[in-house]
Amino acid sequence: MRVAPLALVPILLAAGMARAQDYLSCQLAPGWTQSEPIHQYTADNLYDYKDGGAEGYLIYGFAGMKSLNCKSGENTLTIDVSEMNDADAAYGIFATNRDPRLPIAKIGMGGQVQPQSASFAKGKYYVEIVVAATDPNIVHTAELQALVNRMAQRMEGRETPPEALAWFPQENLTSAGLVPESVLGLKQLKRGYVAKYTQGQAFIVLEDSAESAAAVLKELRARFDGASDAKVGDEAFQAKAQYLDGICIFRKGRTLGGYANLPTAQEAASQAVKLAARIP
Amino acid sequence: MLPVVGAGSSLGLMNLSAQTPAGNAGSAGSAGSPVKLSYKTLGKTGLKVTTVGMGCMITSDPSVVARAVDLGITYFDTARGYQHGNNERMVGAALGSKRKQVVLSTKTEARDKAGLLAQLDTSLSELKTDYVDIWYLHGKSSPADIHDDMIEALQLAKQQGKARFVGVSTHSNQPQLIPWMVQKGVFDVVLSAFNFSMDPAVEQAIDAAAKAGMGVVAMKVMAGGPRNQKLAQQGAMLAALKWVTNHPSVATTVPSMTDMDQLDENLKAMAGPLTADDHKVLAAHLEIIKPEYCRMCGKCEGTCAQGLPVADVLRFLTYADRYGEFALGRERYLQMASEHVAARCGDCAECTVKCPYGVEVSKQMARAQELLA
Numbered sequence: 001m002r003v004a005p006l007a008l009v010p011i012l013l014a015a016g017m018a019r020a021q022d023y024l025s026c027q028l029a030p031g032w033t034q035s036e037p038i039h040q041y042t043a044d045n046l047y048d049y050k051d052g053g054a055e056g057y058l059i060y061g062f063a064g065m066k067s068l069n070c071k072s073g074e075n076t077l078t079i080d081v082s083e084m085n086d087a088d089a090a091y092g093i094f095a096t097n098r099d100p101r102l103p104i105a106k107i108g109m110g111g112q113v114q115p116q117s118a119s120f121a122k123g124k125y126y127v128e129i130v131v132a133a134t135d136p137n138i139v140h141t142a143e144l145q146a147l148v149n150r151m152a153q154r155m156e157g158r159e160t161p162p163e164a165l166a167w168f169p170q171e172n173l174t175s176a177g178l179v180p181e182s183v184l185g186l187k188q189l190k191r192g193y194v195a196k197y198t199q200g201q202a203f204i205v206l207e208d209s210a211e212s213a214a215a216v217l218k219e220l221r222a223r224f225d226g227a228s229d230a231k232v233g234d235e236a237f238q239a240k241a242q243y244l245d246g247i248c249i250f251r252k253g254r255t256l257g258g259y260a261n262l263p264t265a266q267e268a269a270s271q272a273v274k275l276a277a278r279i280p
Numbered sequence: 281m282l283p284v285v286g287a288g289s290s291l292g293l294m295n296l297s298a299q300t301p302a303g304n305a306g307s308a309g310s311a312g313s314p315v316k317l318s319y320k321t322l323g324k325t326g327l328k329v330t331t332v333g334m335g336c337m338i339t340s341d342p343s344v345v346a347r348a349v350d351l352g353i354t355y356f357d358t359a360r361g362y363q364h365g366n367n368e369r370m371v372g373a374a375l376g377s378k379r380k381q382v383v384l385s386t387k388t389e390a391r392d393k394a395g396l397l398a399q400l401d402t403s404l405s406e407l408k409t410d411y412v413d414i415w416y417l418h419g420k421s422s423p424a425d426i427h428d429d430m431i432e433a434l435q436l437a438k439q440q441g442k443a444r445f446v447g448v449s450t451h452s453n454q455p456q457l458i459p460w461m462v463q464k465g466v467f468d469v470v471l472s473a474f475n476f477s478m479d480p481a482v483e484q485a486i487d488a489a490a491k492a493g494m495g496v497v498a499m500k501v502m503a504g505g506p507r508n509q510k511l512a513q514q515g516a517m518l519a520a521l522k523w524v525t526n527h528p529s530v531a532t533t534v535p536s537m538t539d540m541d542q543l544d545e546n547l548k549a550m551a552g553p554l555t556a557d558d559h560k561v562l563a564a565h566l567e568i569i570k571p572e573y574c575r576m577c578g579k580c581e582g583t584c585a586q587g588l589p590v591a592d593v594l595r596f597l598t599y600a601d602r603y604g605e606f607a608l609g610r611e612r613y614l615q616m617a618s619e620h621v622a623a624r625c626g627d628c629a630e631c632t633v634k635c636p637y638g639v640e641v642s643k644q645m646a647r648a649q650e651l652l653a
Contacts, residue, residue: 040611044598047451051389051419052337052499053361055536059338096340097364119364182539185341194340194348243343 013185023154024081026070029147040064059180060093061085063124075133078153082126087158092178094121097128100175100196108152109161112165118144123157164204167257167278168195169271179203184244184260186223188216192256194261200245200262207254217251230269233257233276238265248272252279313395317352318550320531323495325445325468327383327413329355331525332546334497334599335534337362342374343643348379348543355497357471357534358407359387359418360399365406366577372407385497387418387449396433400442414469415443420451423460431466445469451500458485462492473500474530476523476562477569479577483529490529498524498533499629516565519558521549570638574598580641585621591615597648604653613652624649 026034039049042064046054049067055066070077084090091109098119104110108122116136118129118234129147131140167178174193183203184188192205207213217235221227224239224247236250237257248268249258256274259268318331334348334353345356358371368386371400375382386407387569396417404410415437420426439556442519447469452507454472461467470489474482475498490496501524502517524533537543580590593613614621624630624646631642 044595051451052359052387052449055338056363059538096366099364100366108452179340182341182344184540185344185347185539187541232406242361279452 001018016268020066020081023151024066024068024079026068026077028150028154029070029077029143032070032072032077033186034041035069035076039067041067057093057219059084060178061089061180069151069178073134075131078132080128082128084124084126087121088162088178089180090121090124090126090157091161092180093126094119095175095177103246107148108155108157108159111148111152113141113145113148115139115141118148120148122152122153122155122159125155125157127151146164161170162193164193164206165173165195167204167275167280168193168202169274169278172198174198186220188219188223200268200271202259202271203257204275205256210251210254213251213254213256216256220249230265230272232269232272233279236269236272238269240265250276252276255279285379285650300476304502315544315547316551317547318525319354322469322497322531323490324493325414325495327495329383329532330531330550331530332521332550333357333383333497333532333534334543335536336367336371339367339370339538340353341538342370342529343545344439344537344539345371345374346376346378347540348537349375349382351543353547354381355383355385355532355534356500357385359389359416360403361387361418362388365402368403368406371408379407383413385411385414385416385469387416387471389418391430392427393429393433393436396430397436397512400433402438404442411441411494412443413444414447416447416449416469416471420448420457422457431464435466441512445495447471447495447497451497455479455481457613458489459498462489469495469497471497471499471534471539472519474498474524474527475501476520477566477573477575479575481577486527487529496528496530499529501533501535506621516561518545518549519554519561521546522554522558525549525564526554571640572578572601572644574635574639575637577636579636580633585628586620586625588620588623588631588645590645592616593620593642593648594639594644596652597644600651601647610652613648621653 024038026032041049043058043062046057046065050057061084063085065080065082068079084093087109094110098104098112100174105112107120112118115130116133118245120127129144134272162178168176172254174196176193179194180191183192183205185195189203189205192203195202207216221237224241225238227237227239230236230238230248230250232248232250233252236248238248240246244260246262246264247258247260248265249256250272257272257279259271259275262268262271319328320331322329323325330353334345336345336351336356336358339345342607345364356371358367360368384407388396390399391397400415402413415434417426417430434446445468447467448461449471451473458470458472461470472486474486486496502520519570521533521535522532535546537546573595574591575626577590584590596609596613602605625642626646634642635641
């Protein structure tokens with residue numbers, strides 16, 4: 001009985017490696033040659049490579065990483081491909097690490113290319129590329145753009161951001177992404193999407209059922225002194241809190257959503273109505 | 281002698297409920313419970329810090345940082361590389377006008393003088409401050425990682441008033457790195473992974489640093505982090521944090537916190553000394569992990585009759601058994617010398633490897649050979 005799964009491993013390994021070789025190769029970057037074997041990391045030894053920054057990967061649901069170094073003269077091109085537990089997690093870590101001052105380009109689910117670096121997410125993969133050049137003033141944007149395009153073409157997986165991100169009202173939106181735990185700094189909101197606006201922030205958390213969502217809402221309401229009912233979704237409350245300012249949290253089916261950090265609870269409730277209307 | 285104000289002689293006393301305005305989302309679990317803050321002095325820097333600081337690396341909402349400041353935490357740690365710079369921006373915004381009330385540290389991964397100084401300027405801009413209290417070289421594990429021009433950059437930053445104090449952060453090889461730092465005499469602080477489960481050689485290095493007047497900040501204090509479910513299930517996380525905050529050589533700690541509840545829970549670590557019950561909880565946890573948990577102390581090196589690299593094999597097994605990375609474990613195993621790949625522990629009548637921490641070496645090695653060879 002134990003032989004069967006082990007016997008499958010070489011087949012699965014070969015399939016997995018073939019895919020990795022397709023998209024993780026210095027040959028995809030003309031002029032660059034592989035300088036050392038591909039390094040592999042797991043949650044166990046990611047600290048060896050990323051030091052304390054490893055926790056930033058682990059919290060998003062990190063499965064493994066392959067890292068490739070390519071050389072061109074004295075310059076080094078490092079390509080890190082992280083495999084996350086799912087596509088939402090891959091997009092989540094991309095969105096957290098991206099430069100919010102720059103737009104998101106259509107590379108896989110989303111990407112950014114800068115003069116010395118690039119990143120994108122496609123399927124359950126999160127890709128980071130950095131050029132360490134002897135002359136840091138040389139702009140590598142064009143070749144990085146070509147490289148990420150080639151990599152993305154060879155990678156499997158989803159090409160659209162998480163559906164819930166489209167539910168956030170777009171007016172005055174500055175950034176949006178996945179928070180892996182404790183949305184708004186509240187333990188009860190375990191994992192969800194957060195949108196930052198020029199003023200305030202909104203969130204969406206998908207619970208397993210309407211019942212569990214209702215239980216979380218009840219628990220949250222108990223934390224806010226002076227909370228009062230609000231007419232949003234199936235049930236809601238609004239409050240004024242020190243750190244979250246004007247806040248409104250509602251439940252619509254199994255979805256929890258809301259606004260925080262607005263000047264008044266009423267304004268938060270008003271915005272929450274707009275958000276609730278966009279949730280299917 | 282390190283000037284230490286122990287937890288038992290705390291200078292501050294704070295009632296969370298009194299400090300928590302009506303409507304605040306935090307502290308439900310501790311409302312009404314007085315929580316003492318304990319302070320120590322960070323070596324020769326003279327900085328007075330709460331024994332529990334805040335590691336901001338995975339904090340996503342600035343409200344948690346803001347509330348930590350209001351509750352009296354005085355040490356906040358971030359790094360240029362966290363969230364590709366977004367974490368520094370969040371921390372800077374969260375601290376706002378209260379920045380000068382706290383000790384703020386950041387780190388750099390740059391590897392030459394120009395890169396280091398450029399990163400410091402970026403850090404200051406993102407943190408919205410004109411100086412950091414401590415500036416660390418990030419993630420060094422060997423003296424060879426720290427070049428003279430990097431030290432020049434640290435000293436220049438101090439001269440320019442951009443960094444009040446400088447140091448190094450390290451996750452591994454502390455017994456070699458920290459004594460070198462002490463001898464070098466240019467580092468004010470070391471930020472080191474340090475917890476109850478580590479090799480005594482790490483503790484000896486940290487003790488020597490503190491004795492020499494270097495400030496010691498501990499990280500990875502929960503031996504696997506708050507997401508270590510085994511630790512959480514036993515309620516051992518608080519005990520693990522208390523173990524470090526009560527260590528005489530450690531001035532402060534930087535546990536990661538993502539929400540108000542973690543903040544409240546961690547504050548309790550300052551409320552009193554490590555108790556007999558805490559020791560029991562930690563000892564029980566060590567017993568659970570002992571048969572499988574290799575501390576990578578290296579004391580087994582050269583003791584296997586067949587010459588096997590024991591620690592390496594145990595690590596490969598960990599990939600397969602604990603992290604579900606069978607392919608990686610097998611790949612690494614097969615990269616060993618052919619005689620090591622072919623060796624079998626069953627060929628020895630008795631195992632010559634004796635782990636000082638109680639890892640069942642022969643059993644684990646045999647399992648690795650069965651699974652990976």
